[in-house]
Amino acid sequence: xxxxxxxxxxxANERHYAVGAxxxxxxxxxxxxxxxxxxxxxxxxxxxxxxxxxxxxxxxMAPLYLEAARRSSVPVCVHLDHGQxxxxxxxxxxxxxxxVMFDGAALPFEExxxxxxxxxxxxxxxxxxxxxxxxxxxxxxxxxADVFTDVDESVRxxxxxxxxxxxxxxxxxxxxxxxxxxLNIARLIEIHEAxxxxxxxxxxxxxxxxxxxxxxxxxxxxxxxxxxxQRGIMKRITERLAQKPDEDYISLKQVMIDASRExxxxxxxxxxxxxxxx
Ligand code: 13P
Numbered sequence: 001x002x003x004x005x006x007x008x009x010x011x012a013n014e015r016h017y018a019v020g021a022x023x024x025x026x027x028x029x030x031x032x033x034x035x036x037x038x039x040x041x042x043x044x045x046x047x048x049x050x051x052x053x054x055x056x057x058x059x060x061m062a063p064l065y066l067e068a069a070r071r072s073s074v075p076v077c078v079h080l081d082h083g084q085x086x087x088x089x090x091x092x093x094x095x096x097x098x099x100v101m102f103d104g105a106a107l108p109f110e111e112x113x114x115x116x117x118x119x120x121x122x123x124x125x126x127x128x129x130x131x132x133x134x135x136x137x138x139x140x141x142x143x144x145a146d147v148f149t150d151v152d153e154s155v156r157x158x159x160x161x162x163x164x165x166x167x168x169x170x171x172x173x174x175x176x177x178x179x180x181x182x183l184n185i186a187r188l189i190e191i192h193e194a195x196x197x198x199x200x201x202x203x204x205x206x207x208x209x210x211x212x213x214x215x216x217x218x219x220x221x222x223x224x225x226x227x228x229x230q231r232g233i234m235k236r237i238t239e240r241l242a243q244k245p246d247e248d249y250i251s252l253k254q255v256m257i258d259a260s261r262e263x264x265x266x267x268x269x270x271x272x273x274x275x276x277x278x
Contacts (some may be wrong), residue, residue, distance in 0.1 A: 001076065002069040003224075005129035007098035008043045008077045009198040012221035017272040018201075018212075021045035021079060022264055023226035025056040028253055029233070030068050032260025037074045039263060040274035044074065045099075045222065048083035050088055062095040074277045079131070080172045083223065089119045093126045101131040102165070109134075109153060117161040124162070132161060135169030137202045151190045158195050165222060165252075166191075167200040176227050176234075177206035185214045192219025200224065204267070212270050225267055232263035 013021050024030045024046055038043035046065045048058060058080070069076035080092035082101040089100040101120040104112035116132035123130045134157050135149030149168045158166060168191055170184045181203075192199055201220045204212075205227035211224070236259035240247055247255075269276050 001072060001074075002066065002098060003043075003075040003077055004127070005045070005077050005079060005131065006198075008045065008075050009165060009221050011276065012043075012273065013198045014277075016221075017276065018216050018221050018223045019045055019077075019273050020204075020264065020267045020271050021047045021081070021200075021222050021224045022076075022229060022267075023047055023049060023052065023081060023224070024065075024260075025052060025061075027064060028256035028258070029137070029229065029260045030064055031265045032257040032262075033229075034068055034072055034074075034076070035257070036261045036264035037076070037267060038072060039261075040268050041277045042074060042268045042272075042273040043076070043277060044264075044268070045077045045079050047079040047081040047224070048225070050084045051082065054113070058095065062092075063096065066079060066096050082248075084113060086122070087110050089130075090122060092126050093123055094203050097128065098147075099129040099131065099164075101133070103133050103167075105133040105136050105167075105169070109157070113157060113160045116157070116163060120162045121190075125261050129164040130161075131165040131167055131200055132157070132163045133167035133202075133210055134170070137167070137169045137174060139174055148184055148187055149191055149196075150185070151194050154191050158197055160161060163197070165198045165200050166195065167202055172201055172203040172207070174203045174226075175205070176231070181207065183215065185218050188215065188218040188220065204228070209270060216271065223267075223271055225263075228253075228267070229260060229263045233259040235259070266274065 083089040083104040200222040204223045204225040
């Protein structure tokens with residue numbers, strides 16, 4: 001069933017688990033992810049980031065995500081990840097996404113507040129939820145001067161924008177980690193204690209089980225995963241082609257579905273969102 005972000009995160013926030021938000025770029029990817037969620041009786045978030053539009057155009061992916069969500073026997077939120085402008089968020093809302101992220105983290109604080117607040121007013125009028133980011137989640141392999149989310153700023157940001165979920169920067173990075181990340185769990189707990197709303201961890205791929213658990217205990221209830229799924233699918237395709245170089249297309253599609261299901265299932269278990277749905 002298709003639900004909003006706040007509906008899917010309410011129970012996670014109360015009962016201390018996280019819902020996985022998986023960036024899915026193909027039919028096989030979506031089918032495998034939903035099979036995992038249904039088998040494990042877990043809520044799930046399907047998401048697409050604006051930087052992924054060239055390989056998976058939002059207008060083409062939206063009907064797939066939405067119909068898959070409606071047919072599913074578990075709660076599914078359809079979410080725009082890292083919307084880079086107000087216009088992109090409005091496009092996603094018009095397409096039927098139940099949640100949008102506006103990413104104004106690179107903007108000065110007041111501009112981020114203004115734009116995130118505008119997206120929230122528009123989204124709320126359409127019954128859609130909003131995630132926004134404060135502090136900067138960098139990219140792995142790139143020498144970024146990461147800025148952790150400031151606790152006092154987070155309180156002002158949440159109050160002034162009216163968002164439903166806040167993405168925090170606590171040492172997490174997008175992509176596959178070159179070095180083991182040093183997550184600032186103490187900062188996460190401070191942000192969680194100062195704000196009642198659900199918190200989001202970006203850059204889930206490559207995070208250790210211990211760090212995932214510490215984040216969930218510290219107040220994270222949505223975790224974004226992209227790179228790990230792509231790597232998992234590629235690994236399975238490579239293995240199959242090494243075994244059987246003339247493997248046919250239909251069989252490779254099934255390999256992709258199976259790989260997506262396995263990677264998503266592993267994360268669902270790690271995030272303890274399994275067995276949460278009847
Ligand atoms: P990873 O690619 O590190 O899993 O990050 C995903 C993400 O945060 C998408 O917003």
